[in-house]
Amino acid sequence: MSENPEVVPAGTETLEVLSTGRGAFGIDGTPDVSGYGGLVRRTIATPAATRPYGGWYDEALDTLAEELGDHFGPAVQKVVIAHDQLTLEVAREHLLEVMRTLRDHPGLRFEMCMGASGVHWPQDLNRELHVHYPMLSMTHNRRLSVETTCPDADPHLPSIVGIYPGNNWHERETFDFFGIVFDGHPGLTRIEMPDDWAGHPQRKDYPLGGIPVEYKGATVPPPDNRREYK
Amino acid sequence: MGLEEKLPSGILLTTVEGLAGYARRNSMWPATFGLACCAIEMMASGAPRYDLARFGMEVFRASPRQADLMIVAGRVSQKMAPVLRQIYDQMPNPKWVLAMGVCASSGGMFNNYAIVQGVDHVVPVDMYLPGCPPRPEMLIDAILKIHDQVRHQKLGAHREAEVLDLEQAAMSALPSEQMKGLMR
Numbered sequence: 001m002s003e004n005p006e007v008v009p010a011g012t013e014t015l016e017v018l019s020t021g022r023g024a025f026g027i028d029g030t031p032d033v034s035g036y037g038g039l040v041r042r043t044i045a046t047p048a049a050t051r052p053y054g055g056w057y058d059e060a061l062d063t064l065a066e067e068l069g070d071h072f073g074p075a076v077q078k079v080v081i082a083h084d085q086l087t088l089e090v091a092r093e094h095l096l097e098v099m100r101t102l103r104d105h106p107g108l109r110f111e112m113c114m115g116a117s118g119v120h121w122p123q124d125l126n127r128e129l130h131v132h133y134p135m136l137s138m139t140h141n142r143r144l145s146v147e148t149t150c151p152d153a154d155p156h157l158p159s160i161v162g163i164y165p166g167n168n169w170h171e172r173e174t175f176d177f178f179g180i181v182f183d184g185h186p187g188l189t190r191i192e193m194p195d196d197w198a199g200h201p202q203r204k205d206y207p208l209g210g211i212p213v214e215y216k217g218a219t220v221p222p223p224d225n226r227r228e229y230k
Numbered sequence: 231m232g233l234e235e236k237l238p239s240g241i242l243l244t245t246v247e248g249l250a251g252y253a254r255r256n257s258m259w260p261a262t263f264g265l266a267c268c269a270i271e272m273m274a275s276g277a278p279r280y281d282l283a284r285f286g287m288e289v290f291r292a293s294p295r296q297a298d299l300m301i302v303a304g305r306v307s308q309k310m311a312p313v314l315r316q317i318y319d320q321m322p323n324p325k326w327v328l329a330m331g332v333c334a335s336s337g338g339m340f341n342n343y344a345i346v347q348g349v350d351h352v353v354p355v356d357m358y359l360p361g362c363p364p365r366p367e368m369l370i371d372a373i374l375k376i377h378d379q380v381r382h383q384k385l386g387a388h389r390e391a392e393v394l395d396l397e398q399a400a401m402s403a404l405p406s407e408q409m410k411g412l413m414r
Contacts, residue, residue: 193344194309201343209343213336216409222341 016045019123049081056142057086063107064098071097086144092157095148099163102135102146109139113164116171118178120203128152129180133160133167150180159185177202239387247385254298254324255381258373261297261321262290263314266304268331268363275366285373294320299376300353301369305333306346318353324383326356326376331363338362 021041052058061079065072075094080087090098102110112135119130127149134145150157159182161168171182172191179200182188190197199206210222234250237243264272276282276290291297294317306314318327329349332338335358337347349355356379359372384392 192309197308207343210341211337211347213341214405214407216406217411219407 015047017123018043018045018121046080046082048078053079053081053086056140057081060086060108060142060144063105064101067101067105068094068097087147088144089147089149092148092150095146096158096160096163098146099133099160103163108137110135110137110142110144112136112138113160113167116160116167116174118174118180118202120178122152122204124149126151129155129178131157131174131180155180156183157181158183159188161185176200179203235386235389237386243386243388247383247388250385251381251383254383255377256286258285258287258299258326258377258380259297260287260290260299260301261294261317262292263300263317264303265306265310266331266333268303268334271363271366271369272301272303272330275369280366280370282370282373285370285377287373294318295322297321298325299328299373300325301328301330302334302349302353303330303363305338305340306349306352307344308346311346311352314349315352326380327353328357328359328372328376329355330359330369330372332360333362335360 019042021039021043023037023039053061061076064076068075071094075091075098076088077091078089080089088098099113102108114134114136117132117134119132120128121130122128124130128151130147130149132145132147134143136143148157155178157180159167159171161171161182162184168186169191171185172188174180175182175185175188176190176192177200189195193201208222208224210224212222213220234243234246237246262269262272264270272290274280276288282288287299294300298321300318300321302314318325327349329335333340333345334349335355337345339362341347346352357372357376359368361368364372383389
């Protein structure tokens with residue numbers, strides 16, 4: 001049913017699908033009598049926002065555009081407003097420039113970067129690994145977030161430790177869990193997992209692990225052999 | 231771990247065992263090894279309401295060199311395992327280990343790549359205490375049972391014979407998954 005091309009009314013915006021999950025867990029490859037085998041769940045990226053964005057967003061983006069000049073177009077690829085929060089999707093080549101402008105310009109003054117959170121979207125081709133930087137301006141009491149992506153085949157991002165030194169450990173954590181290499185980081189080593197650990201555990205394709213558990217008269221396999229989490 | 235281990239088996243060793251066990255039982259010094267929520271219950275056990283001081287154990291030593299009972303309270307991650315082993319190695323003999331809660335005993339709900347599936351992979355455990363987390367009463371009960379073990383612990387030649395017997399019993403025990411009948 002979901003394989004058929006759906007009828008789309010003219011003028012409908014095309015949605016960007018981040019991931020598609022099928023069926024309920026635990027019933028792959030067996031006759032499905034529950035009906036949940038036909039379940040299709042999509043995670044849709046929030047569509048780009050259009051002007052006027054409202055609030056201080058227009059003014060801040062105008063300031064950023066003025067400061068970046070010709071680079072604004074290629075740098076800020078998408079402006080998203082979800083749950084009243086502004087997110088800028090920035091190309092990784094321009095990440096440092098955007099971050100420096102956000103920090104230094106008197107009209108922006110995002111003095112704090114609150115971390116670097118990795119996200120793995122295996123079905124978002126050529127941009128499988130996302131990194132999300134929540135930003136806070138103490139001067140203006142404003143928050144926005146910056147998101148940047150890199151492909152799984154070339155997992156490199158510029159390190160922003162030179163601009164926000166507090167991000168040192170956050171980038172090490174994101175490297176540890178997602179395998180994203182932050183070029184220019186002063187000491188990019190594992191921080192959570194042991195130094196000799198193989199693989200990056202927070203990636204979607206990393207096995208959950210675990211051992212079979214013995215009970216009286218029964219053995220229960222580990223969770224990822226027991227059912228498939230989607 | 232001294233002269234008493236070298237005594238010949240017989241009435242002398244039995245007498246020394248009784249005396250040593252009595253002294254050790256009445257002077258146990260727990261090391262703090264709080265790793266997770268079980269540690270909160272362990273702290274509550276030491277506080278006035280449950281009052282571990284009744285058994286002379288209210289002072290948890292922060293230094294392993296002054297402790298002889300390690301209460302592993304919480305889940306042990308793969309990264310914490312070598313640290314735990316080092317703390318155990320730093321404790322002077324004789325020493326005992328109490329695995330507090332299901333996570334320390336068997337991995338508990340954390341059946342995954344990050345958590346050691348039972349602290350007995352790393353150190354020898356004398357007492358397993360189930361519960362998630364166990365109540366302070368349960369911890370005190372486990373401590374009293376370990377006191378009983380310490381009280382009747384054998385020494386020297388007796389201990390070696392006991393270890394052999396216990397190992398034989400464990401080797402011939404029926405695996406739990408092959409057990410039949412009532413689930414208790």
